Amino acid sequence: MSHLSPFQTFLLLSIVKIIVVFVITLTAVAYTVLLERKVLGHMQNRWGPSRVGPFGLLQPLADGIKLFLKEDLLPFAAERPLFIVAPIIALTCALVSIAVVPFGAAHHIYANGIGVDMFDISNINIGLLVILGITSIGVYGIALSGWSSNNKFSLLGSLRATSQVISYELALGLSLVGVVLRAQSLSLRTIVDSQSAHGLLSWNFFGGYQFVAFFIYLMAAYAETNRAPFDLPEAESELVAGYHTEYSSMKFAMFFMAEYANMITVSCVATLMFFGGASSPLGHLLPANFGGPILTAIFPVLWFVAKVFAFLLLYIWVRGTVPRFRYDQLMSFGWKFLLPLAMANIIITSLVLALHG
Numbered sequence: 422m423s424h425l426s427p428f429q430t431f432l433l434l435s436i437v438k439i440i441v442v443f444v445i446t447l448t449a450v451a452y453t454v455l456l457e458r459k460v461l462g463h464m465q466n467r468w469g470p471s472r473v474g475p476f477g478l479l480q481p482l483a484d485g486i487k488l489f490l491k492e493d494l495l496p497f498a499a500e501r502p503l504f505i506v507a508p509i510i511a512l513t514c515a516l517v518s519i520a521v522v523p524f525g526a527a528h529h530i531y532a533n534g535i536g537v538d539m540f541d542i543s544n545i546n547i548g549l550l551v552i553l554g555i556t557s558i559g560v561y562g563i564a565l566s567g568w569s570s571n572n573k574f575s576l577l578g579s580l581r582a583t584s585q586v587i588s589y590e591l592a593l594g595l596s597l598v599g600v601v602l603r604a605q606s607l608s609l610r611t612i613v614d615s616q617s618a619h620g621l622l623s624w625n626f627f628g629g630y631q632f633v634a635f636f637i638y639l640m641a642a643y644a645e646t647n648r649a650p651f652d653l654p655e656a657e658s659e660l661v662a663g664y665h666t667e668y669s670s671m672k673f674a675m676f677f678m679a680e681y682a683n684m685i686t687v688s689c690v691a692t693l694m695f696f697g698g699a700s701s702p703l704g705h706l707l708p709a710n711f712g713g714p715i716l717t718a719i720f721p722v723l724w725f726v727a728k729v730f731a732f733l734l735l736y737i738w739v740r741g742t743v744p745r746f747r748y749d750q751l752m753s754f755g756w757k758f759l760l761p762l763a764m765a766n767i768i769i770t771s772l773v774l775a776l777h778g
Contacts, residue, residue, distance in 0.1 A: 511562030578663025620704025
């Protein structure tokens, strides 16, 4: 790289990071679908996918090929430009937010005098606001898909999704304020570092006494991602398939991928905010250079992946065991219970920090 300018070097390394993270995220999305089908299968005393490849491991590839080759139908009365752009908005917003997630410890590589962090695409000081902002834009894709389909079921599903996201986004954002107050920063890297001193006891869930905030975040996150027991926008028993009733082929696949990408993003944020991100639960019990430089760099990534995986399993477990809310119950729960609880958590956290400060 000696013939490249520092800017070209930085650009090249950044592009490589983006491609690697993008490929890993799409692979994770595909295999999260397989994980859900397998886990739900075992919970219901059946096998789940087991035909394509060993233990059904190639099922996501078969599903992708099938969706890619299916006929792409366009309803006659649909608003064509918006109908096409809606799934693109949904998937783009779901994938872009992963760019500010630090999925490992700060570990720089240097080339041409330029230092690039290996384990995040972009380390910015308002990373949390970026994630909240991008994920809130994703609902435009759902709203436009329902309206542009010119289908009553689709419109009802998209209206439900819009009101649900607006209602629960408030509680979700407020649940994270206590964590921000403790860390005194909106930088995700700083928030993780503030939880790494004494391992598990430093995590906001345990040492920071933010378990109420975590409960609020978890409930709001289920609603934000339209997952059971808050999957009213695509309630099969009422709305056929909700906002993506009229979609087929890769447009339907994009909505499907967006849902699972949002699940991964929500799990990443929960890990970063409440469970120490890539930090070890053992704290400094292990020496800093344990296992040499390679293992020192890899271990934090493994901790991060394990925590995200645990949240995804929780998502699937809830879907397999909890029945769907009635719509008025869903709205009442968000406005009358979660929102006041989130405000109370902020007030109590502020008082405790002021008294200890």
